[in-house]
Amino acid sequence: MKFLADGMLGNITRWLRLLGYDVEYEKVQNDNELLIRSKKEKRILLTSDAELFRLAKRRGLTTALVKKTSPDEALSKLSEKFNIHLVFDEMRSRCPTCGFPLKNIHKNSIREKIPENTYQRYNEFWICSSLSCSKVYWRGNHWKKISQTLNKARKEKLNVEK
Ligand SMILES: [Zn+2]
Numbered sequence: 001m002k003f004l005a006d007g008m009l010g011n012i013t014r015w016l017r018l019l020g021y022d023v024e025y026e027k028v029q030n031d032n033e034l035l036i037r038s039k040k041e042k043r044i045l046l047t048s049d050a051e052l053f054r055l056a057k058r059r060g061l062t063t064a065l066v067k068k069t070s071p072d073e074a075l076s077k078l079s080e081k082f083n084i085h086l087v088f089d090e091m092r093s094r095c096p097t098c099g100f101p102l103k104n105i106h107k108n109s110i111r112e113k114i115p116e117n118t119y120q121r122y123n124e125f126w127i128c129s130s131l132s133c134s135k136v137y138w139r140g141n142h143w144k145k146i147s148q149t150l151n152k153a154r155k156e157k158l159n160v161e162k
Contacts, residue, residue: 001082004043006034009066012046012074017099018146019085020092024099035059044082072149076156086154088146090126095137100130102137110136 002022005013007029016023024043026034031052038045038061045056045063056063064081066074078084093102105127111119113136122138 001084002041002043003046004034004038004041005046005066006048006052008048008068009046011071012066012078014096015071015075015149016078016084017094017096018088020089020094021084022094022099031055035061038063046078070149072152072156075150075153079153079157086150086157088150093126095128095130095133095135097135098128098130098133100128100133102126103129105136114138 003016003024005016005023005025007025007027010025010027013023013025024037024041026037029049031049034045034047034052035056037043038056039059045052045061046066047053047056047063048066048068050065053063053065064078066078075084075086079086090102090104094100095102103126105125107114107119107123107125110125110127113134114125118138118140122140124138126137128135128137
């Protein structure tokens with residue numbers, strides 16, 4: 001399952017990548033190009049634009065209208081529709097910035113890339129496998145918030161299913 005997100009959906013793009021999904025993000029919005037690319041690359045088109053959503057449906061594309069809401073709400077809706085898993089799995093997680101897979105890395109080999117107190121405090125690190133990105137990640141303070149959002153999304157999904 002692959003996605004193509006329009007220029008308004010940078011936030012949901014990062015969330016889906018974190019959950020391990022292949023998401024391409026088009027910053028510059030050109031409706032026709034989005035429609036062509038979605039079809040050519042067999043990507044589910046995620047859009048916040050009702051008109052583009054209608055066009056995509058008319059052309060027989062798989063698409064979802066993602067409203068500007070909180071990430072937990074958007075994720076639970078997408079999960080209902082496409083059965084997206086709402087559990088973080090570090091083995092499949094992708095770089096939120098560029099979408100390349102992340103890989104585990106020993107902290108000594110990235111010591112110069114992270115603050116000293118981070119090096120001291122954490123033991124698990126991941127690095128983006130794209131050489132032009134190479135961002136390093138760890139379960140820092142933001143981690144709690146990520147877990148909370150995913151918990152919330154799972155609960156909202158259950159409420160809808162009842
Ligand atoms: Zn990256």
